[in-house]
Amino acid sequence: MLLHSLLFLVVLVSMDHFEPASSTEPGKEETTQTSCPEGTNCHVLDKLRNRSKYVARSCKEIKERYNEQEDGLYFLTTANGLVYQTFCDMTTDGGGWTLVASVHENNMYGKCSVGDRWSSQQGNNADVPDGEGNWSNRNTFGSAESATSDDFKNPGYYDILAEDMSVWHVPNDFALETWKKAAILRYHTDSHFLPLYGGNLLQLFKQYPVRYNVGTCVNRGPAFAIVYDKGNSETVRNLYGPNPRAEFVPGFITFRPINNERAAMAICSGAKPVSGCNTEHYCIGGGGYFPENSGQCGDFPGFDWDRIDRVRGWSASKEVTEAAVLLFYR
Amino acid sequence: MLLHSLLFLVVLVSMDHFEPASSTEPGKEETTQTSCPEGTNCHVLDKLRNRSKYVARSCKEIKERYNEQEDGLYFLTTANGLVYQTFCDMTTDGGGWTLVASVHENNMYGKCSVGDRWSSQQGNNADVPDGEGNWSNRNTFGSAESATSDDFKNPGYYDILAEDMSVWHVPNDFALETWKKAAILRYHTDSHFLPLYGGNLLQLFKQYPVRYNVGTCVNRGPAFAIVYDKGNSETVRNLYGPNPRAEFVPGFITFRPINNERAAMAICSGAKPVSGCNTEHYCIGGGGYFPENSGQCGDFPGFDWDRIDRVRGWSASKEVTEAAVLLFYR
Amino acid sequence: MLLHSLLFLVVLVSMDHFEPASSTEPGKEETTQTSCPEGTNCHVLDKLRNRSKYVARSCKEIKERYNEQEDGLYFLTTANGLVYQTFCDMTTDGGGWTLVASVHENNMYGKCSVGDRWSSQQGNNADVPDGEGNWSNRNTFGSAESATSDDFKNPGYYDILAEDMSVWHVPNDFALETWKKAAILRYHTDSHFLPLYGGNLLQLFKQYPVRYNVGTCVNRGPAFAIVYDKGNSETVRNLYGPNPRAEFVPGFITFRPINNERAAMAICSGAKPVSGCNTEHYCIGGGGYFPENSGQCGDFPGFDWDRIDRVRGWSASKEVTEAAVLLFYR
Numbered sequence: 001m002l003l004h005s006l007l008f009l010v011v012l013v014s015m016d017h018f019e020p021a022s023s024t025e026p027g028k029e030e031t032t033q034t035s036c037p038e039g040t041n042c043h044v045l046d047k048l049r050n051r052s053k054y055v056a057r058s059c060k061e062i063k064e065r066y067n068e069q070e071d072g073l074y075f076l077t078t079a080n081g082l083v084y085q086t087f088c089d090m091t092t093d094g095g096g097w098t099l100v101a102s103v104h105e106n107n108m109y110g111k112c113s114v115g116d117r118w119s120s121q122q123g124n125n126a127d128v129p130d131g132e133g134n135w136s137n138r139n140t141f142g143s144a145e146s147a148t149s150d151d152f153k154n155p156g157y158y159d160i161l162a163e164d165m166s167v168w169h170v171p172n173d174f175a176l177e178t179w180k181k182a183a184i185l186r187y188h189t190d191s192h193f194l195p196l197y198g199g200n201l202l203q204l205f206k207q208y209p210v211r212y213n214v215g216t217c218v219n220r221g222p223a224f225a226i227v228y229d230k231g232n233s234e235t236v237r238n239l240y241g242p243n244p245r246a247e248f249v250p251g252f253i254t255f256r257p258i259n260n261e262r263a264a265m266a267i268c269s270g271a272k273p274v275s276g277c278n279t280e281h282y283c284i285g286g287g288g289y290f291p292e293n294s295g296q297c298g299d300f301p302g303f304d305w306d307r308i309d310r311v312r313g314w315s316a317s318k319e320v321t322e323a324a325v326l327l328f329y330r
Numbered sequence: 331m332l333l334h335s336l337l338f339l340v341v342l343v344s345m346d347h348f349e350p351a352s353s354t355e356p357g358k359e360e361t362t363q364t365s366c367p368e369g370t371n372c373h374v375l376d377k378l379r380n381r382s383k384y385v386a387r388s389c390k391e392i393k394e395r396y397n398e399q400e401d402g403l404y405f406l407t408t409a410n411g412l413v414y415q416t417f418c419d420m421t422t423d424g425g426g427w428t429l430v431a432s433v434h435e436n437n438m439y440g441k442c443s444v445g446d447r448w449s450s451q452q453g454n455n456a457d458v459p460d461g462e463g464n465w466s467n468r469n470t471f472g473s474a475e476s477a478t479s480d481d482f483k484n485p486g487y488y489d490i491l492a493e494d495m496s497v498w499h500v501p502n503d504f505a506l507e508t509w510k511k512a513a514i515l516r517y518h519t520d521s522h523f524l525p526l527y528g529g530n531l532l533q534l535f536k537q538y539p540v541r542y543n544v545g546t547c548v549n550r551g552p553a554f555a556i557v558y559d560k561g562n563s564e565t566v567r568n569l570y571g572p573n574p575r576a577e578f579v580p581g582f583i584t585f586r587p588i589n590n591e592r593a594a595m596a597i598c599s600g601a602k603p604v605s606g607c608n609t610e611h612y613c614i615g616g617g618g619y620f621p622e623n624s625g626q627c628g629d630f631p632g633f634d635w636d637r638i639d640r641v642r643g644w645s646a647s648k649e650v651t652e653a654a655v656l657l658f659y660r
Numbered sequence: 661m662l663l664h665s666l667l668f669l670v671v672l673v674s675m676d677h678f679e680p681a682s683s684t685e686p687g688k689e690e691t692t693q694t695s696c697p698e699g700t701n702c703h704v705l706d707k708l709r710n711r712s713k714y715v716a717r718s719c720k721e722i723k724e725r726y727n728e729q730e731d732g733l734y735f736l737t738t739a740n741g742l743v744y745q746t747f748c749d750m751t752t753d754g755g756g757w758t759l760v761a762s763v764h765e766n767n768m769y770g771k772c773s774v775g776d777r778w779s780s781q782q783g784n785n786a787d788v789p790d791g792e793g794n795w796s797n798r799n800t801f802g803s804a805e806s807a808t809s810d811d812f813k814n815p816g817y818y819d820i821l822a823e824d825m826s827v828w829h830v831p832n833d834f835a836l837e838t839w840k841k842a843a844i845l846r847y848h849t850d851s852h853f854l855p856l857y858g859g860n861l862l863q864l865f866k867q868y869p870v871r872y873n874v875g876t877c878v879n880r881g882p883a884f885a886i887v888y889d890k891g892n893s894e895t896v897r898n899l900y901g902p903n904p905r906a907e908f909v910p911g912f913i914t915f916r917p918i919n920n921e922r923a924a925m926a927i928c929s930g931a932k933p934v935s936g937c938n939t940e941h942y943c944i945g946g947g948g949y950f951p952e953n954s955g956q957c958g959d960f961p962g963f964d965w966d967r968i969d970r971v972r973g974w975s976a977s978k979e980v981t982e983a984a985v986l987l988f989y990r
Contacts, residue, residue, distance in 0.1 A: 035713050037725050045715045048741030053365050055375045065367050073741040080506050081378030081403040082415055082475050085742055106792070107782050114444055114774055114781040121444040122437050132436070137479035137503045139472075142799075145742050145815055149797035155475055173797045176740050383695050385705045395697050410836050411708030411733040412745055412805050444774055451774040452767050462766070467809035467833045469802075485805055 051075055058160045059088030060096035060330055069095065071180065073144055078159040086144045086154050087176060089166065089328060092229050093188060097166045097328040100156040100201075102147040103267075103284050104172065104324040105300040108307075112288065112297035117141060117151045118266065120288035124297035129212035131288030135266050136205040148174050148324040151299070161199035162329035163192040166229070167253065167269055169239070169323040179326070184319050185239065185270060186230035188330075189253060193224045200329060208256035210264045212289040217277035221256035226270065236270035239320040240282040241306070243313040247276035257283050261291040265301060269325055281305060281314045284325060381405055388490045389418035390426035390660055399425065401510065403474055408489040416474045416484050417506060419496065419658060422559050423518060427496045427658040430486040430531075432477040433597075433614050434502065434654040435630040438637075442618065442627035447471060447481045448596065450618035454627035459542040461618030465596050466535040478504050478654040481629070491529035492659035493522040496559070497583065497599055499569070499653040509656070514649055515569065515600060516560040518660075519583060523554045530659060538586035540596045542619035547607035551586035556600065566600035569650040570612040571636070573643040577606035587613050591621040595631060599655055611635060611644045614655060711735055718820045719748035720756035720990055729755065731840065733804055738819040746804045746814050747836060749826065749988060752889050753848060757826045757988040760816040760861075762807040763927075763944050764832065764984040765960040768967075772948065772957035777801060777811045778926065780948035784957035789872040791948030795926050796865040808834050808984040811959070821859035822989035823852040826889070827913065827929055829899070829983040839986070844979055845899065845930060846890040848990075849913060853884045860989060868916035870924045872949035877937035881916035886930065896930035899980040900942040901966070903973040907936035917943050921951040925961060929985055941965060941974045944985060 036042040052075045056062045062074050074088045076098070089097035106115035112124050112131065120131030132139075134153060142152035148170050166188035174182045197204035208221035228235075236250035252272035257265050257279040266285025273279050280290065280302035290296035295305070306315035315321075366372040382405045386392045392404050404418045406428070419427035436445035442454050442461065450461030462469075464483060472482030478500050496518035504512045527534035538551035558565075566580035582602035587595050587609040596615025603609050610620065610632035620626035625635070633646035645651075696702040712735045716722045722734050734748045736758070749757035766775035772784050772791065780791030792799075794813060802812030808830050826848035834842045857864035868881035888895075896910035912932035917925050917939040926945025933939050940950065940962035950956035955965070963976035 036715055040725055042715045045717065045737050049715050049737055049743070051741065052743070055366055055372045055379050057375065065370055077375050077379055078475065080475060081381065083379070083382070107788055109785065109787040110782050122440050125439065127439040128437055138505065139476045139479040145738065145740060146799045149799040175798065385696055385702045385709050387705065395700055407705050407709055408805065410805060411711065413709070413712070452770050455769065457769040458767055468835065469806045469809040
């Protein structure tokens with residue numbers, strides 16, 4: 001009888017790919033869900049797949065509950081139960097950063113054309129002042145592994161309640177495993193500002209709509225000091241053209257700037273506008289209408305001003321124009 | 331030896347977060363798949379994640395098999411094994427309603443422009459009489475939590491074999507947990523009409539193509555009486571303009587109307603056309619071409635007729651124009 | 661005490677829907693994850709859902725590790741852990757073929773309009789020589805069950821390291837379970853050519869960019885002999901117009917042809933260009949600019965040349981124009 005019960009145990013154990021509890025770190029799951037047949041080399045995949053058992057709304061919760069310390073893809077769940085995968089930065093400043101969105105300019109020559117999901121895909125049009133409205137709605141698009149090849153917005157953007165943001169500028173089309181090294185600029189805030197604005201960008205941009213004609217240059221939204229993780233204020237200055245450099249101070253992230261023509265943008269990455277109000281040359285995202293010469297509407301609005309043969313000195317660098325802007329919460 | 335075997339058992343039990351069978355309701359799953367570490371507050375999420383173990387093609391099957399009675403997101407599986415999440419209404423008239431699609435007008439000024447997935451994104455064009463063709467193909471787009479912020483169509487649209495439909499008009503950008511309360515109109519059919527047309531909208535619209543020039547006003551598809559769950563015939567009348575009100579009777583859902591200019595639409599929500607044939611002012615979806623003045627092509631075709639300074643009295647209300655139309659099967 | 665331990669075992673066993681190991685084929689998983697309540701007819705779905713436990717990067721690995729021999733949907737995992745579902749052809753020439761993409765022409769009259777993801781959605785535009793760039797980036801779109809109703813590209817396109825390709829031409833809007841029978845042409849390579857070009861199309865097209873003005877007609881990429889699985893060289897000839905037939909030889913798959921006007925295409929399916937350089941009439945995909953008369957830019961570039969009243973004899977057949985091109989790796 002004793003032997004019989006032990007036999008049963010052995011069967012169960014082999015079914016579940018049981019490994020002694022001592023081999024797993026505290027707080028971590030055993031690899032019981034998926035299945036690597038013996039003799040195969042899929043154990044790394046198996047480890048990644050077992051992350052599907054984690055139950056958490058953010059990378060911060062993953063880190064705290066399951067003691068994961070590795071950058072990479074994890075499974076998250078919204079308050080309503082929607083399951084999705086995204087990238088977690090588990091190392092910068094203690095880790096726990098959730099990638100919730102990326103802003104990618106697919107065609108610098110397209111003025112609010114297809115692919116401009118963070119401004120408008122309806123052409124430069126004053127009748128559509130909010131453009132796509134994606135800064136303040138629950139629409140989602142793209143995929144984590146594609147975040148440098150196309151726009152990305154996952155449910156974390158509206159579901160997670162966070163305190164701080166981190167931003168990476170990663171050259172277009174680089175693979176996920178290279179992002180951290182390939183980034184031309186990385187920084188985060190540490191002022192715990194997000195709870196004051198509702199806990200995430202959805203709520204913040206409801207208070208500060210990214211909408212044409214919502215106010216004038218003086219009505220810009222809040223700006224917060226940043227801590228550099230890669231690069232510094234000199235790096236930020238060099239991302240943008242010589243003329244804009246005279247109009248902003250580096251070392252900040254700024255929300256909902258408004259330019260001279262009453263066009264609204266969403267984020268000035270690394271910079272705070274202090275004069276001039278020509279924010280379209282260094283701030284990203286936007287509403288659906290940019291009045292000036294019809295040449296600015298788009299996800300990276302006036303980053304290409306010079307290329308189309310106007311006043312020299314306003315265009316952003318090729319580096320920042322051809323890099324996706326990855327937005328993280330913690 | 332006996333102690334040893336018991337020790338093993340204890341380890342196994344704790345690994346699987348075992349709870350006594352008596353603590354679970356009949357027909358429900360134990361929460362064994364996902365994992366909430368002790369002392370954390372993720373048990374609500376855990377319950378939602380465990381729905382990923384359910385095996386069903388519709389919310390009706392979920393309700394019957396697993397005795398679930400709560401509105402919310404569930405996992406469904408197509409006949410071919412494709413897994414997706416969608417919203418189930420588990421309470422209206424006995425519950426078991428699957429959200430399969432939403433029709434959302436992203437730009438009332440765009441005439442068959444980007445985002446008009448339920449008519450055409452190719453401009454108003456007689457060469458493309460079917461437009462996107464999404465009423466009668468297997469293309470899918472969007473996400474359940476985004477259903478009031480953008481168009482949504484999931485595999486249930488073509489995979490589920492159903493008997494009745496339910497329709498909710500929910501103001502744009504409202505969150506899933508508020509839909510039922512926020513809806514300005516909710517109704518369902520109870521005539522079990524869908525099996526007569528192939529069991530779902532894919533099959534129905536193969537029989538009644540949403541295509542320009544497929545027939546004249548008299549060739550409209552079938553209409554079925556509705557039961558109101560929120561609102562009434564007066565509500566329906568007030569959704570649309572004074573002129574259309576004289577041309578339809580409320581209390582019905584109608585499929586594939588055709589207007590005076592031979593443009594085809596997909597659904598008249600709440601209404602049956604009886605005279606006049608100006609269905610573009612109160613019916614939604616469409617083929618790729620609306621001949622009249624080039625101002626009607628779109629997901630909500632002529633809902634804005636007056637705004638653009640033509641005959642007054644035809645435009646739909648702001649309420650219905652800025653609300654997504656959610657389509658359910660049971 | 662012994663009885664107690666056995667009792668525990670029985671409980672555990674029933675919780676996990678335990679079946680004796682002898683009832684499962686070697687290498688296959690027990691159906692323990694999902695759950696069909698007794699007396700229900702969901703066991704076929706249950707079998708499909710249990711495939712979510714497989715851990716593999718390709719259909720070839722699924723076949724080898726889990727001994728699956730049935731065509732259908734399976735779950736795959738990228739090297740970074742991204743989980744997705746796609747179709748596996750488990751029977752042709754030994755099976756193990758992964759569907760990674762489909763090229764679908766949604767509007768033959770749209771010239772690089774919305775839906776032309778394999779060329780450009782920005783209009784015919786020399787400023788955007790790469791068009792969407794999807795042949796050589798990590799962007800993904802669509803769904804396996806929608807692969808004949810819209811463009812499809814999954815993570816396997818860039819993640820899998822393969823040796824050969826298989827191609828199916830399947831009439832638009834056909835359901836997955838009918839693809840193999842409905843296909844008008846199916847073939848595969850057996851020369852193990854992919855490792856020479858980096859192991860997949862992402863790497864191959866980095867070496868041979870699908871870009872306007874990257875070279876002239878003589879700079880086309882490699883061509884490889886094919887083995888027909890359905891159809892033959894006569895079938896291939898009849899897919900395309902009489903004039904192109906004089907310019908290619910059937911029995912090959914060719915990558916990155918370039919036409920007389922320096923426009924680049926991605927794939928000539930079934931054919932190798934040998935003279936004339938009018939590849940736009942029988943090759944698919946493309947960069948963002950086709951100089952000739954502005955009438956060729958698109959996923960199926962010049963397949964409709966005659967329809968718009970120009971020289972007769974160049975247009976492709978209706979059959980091939982209205983069929984999606986499904987791309988597999990092994």
